[in-house]
Amino acid sequence: MVKKRTRRKSNLWKESVRYILESKNYIILAGLLFVSGSLFGLVFASELGFMDETLKKLIEETKNMNVSQLIFFIFQNNLIVAFLMIILGIFLGIFPIINIFANGAVLGFVFSKVENVNLVKAIFSLLPHGIFELPAIFISVGLGIKLGMFLFAEKRKEEFTKRFYAY
Numbered sequence: 001m002v003k004k005r006t007r008r009k010s011n012l013w014k015e016s017v018r019y020i021l022e023s024k025n026y027i028i029l030a031g032l033l034f035v036s037g038s039l040f041g042l043v044f045a046s047e048l049g050f051m052d053e054t055l056k057k058l059i060e061e062t063k064n065m066n067v068s069q070l071i072f073f074i075f076q077n078n079l080i081v082a083f084l085m086i087i088l089g090i091f092l093g094i095f096p097i098i099n100i101f102a103n104g105a106v107l108g109f110v111f112s113k114v115e116n117v118n119l120v121k122a123i124f125s126l127l128p129h130g131i132f133e134l135p136a137i138f139i140s141v142g143l144g145i146k147l148g149m150f151l152f153a154e155k156r157k158e159e160f161t162k163r164f165y166a167y
Contacts, residue, residue, distance in 0.1 A: 020139060026149075027142030030100050034138065037104020038111070045112030048105065055110070078133055082140035089144025092151060096144035100137070 020027070041048060062070060081099070088095035107126075146163060153159035 020143075023139075023142055023146050026146040027138050029145060030096070030138040030141035031134075033097060033100045033141075034104040034107075034134070037101035037106075038108040039104075040101070041105035041108020041110075042112050043108070045109050048109050051106060051109050055106075074133075078136065082136055085137070085140045085144040086147065087144070089141075089147040091148060093145035093148030096141040096148075100141045103137075 062073060065073060085096040085099060147160075150156055150160040150163050
């Protein structure tokens with residue numbers, strides 16, 4: 001049974017930051033998996049033609065949205081994905097690993113489709129989105145992977161509780 005602790009907000013904030021810093025290797029791994037997926041998508045774009053239809057559906061779904069609707073759509077999607085990546089990390093971190101690599105592959109695939117535009121310019125056009133979104137996703141994926149690694153601990157139940165409740 002998990003003991004309840006009363007915490008002041010400032011302590012909760014400090015504990016959260018401490019836990020994220022303690023998880024930095026997993027977060028870095030998430031970033032590296034994303035970059036690897038991006039390179040994969042860029043190099044093997046000709047083999048990933050099935051992504052065209054998915055991207056067309058996404059464009060069709062969002063084309064009539066105004067700016068605030070699009071921002072809400074992106075925020076809602078990122079929030080759901082972040083939550084799922086942490087929770088689904090329970091299964092050895094497999095789902096977060098696959099998800100972050102696949103999302104990187106989609107980005108690499110999209111970059112491969114950019115014609116008559118400098119790739120560096122295309123990357124910098126995504127920079128405003130990446131300032132907040134990518135670190136948040138990397139953190140959630142990293143925490144999901146870390147959560148899944150409890151299976152390799154000696155005291156699995158205690159380690160799961162520690163990682164799940166982050167204290």
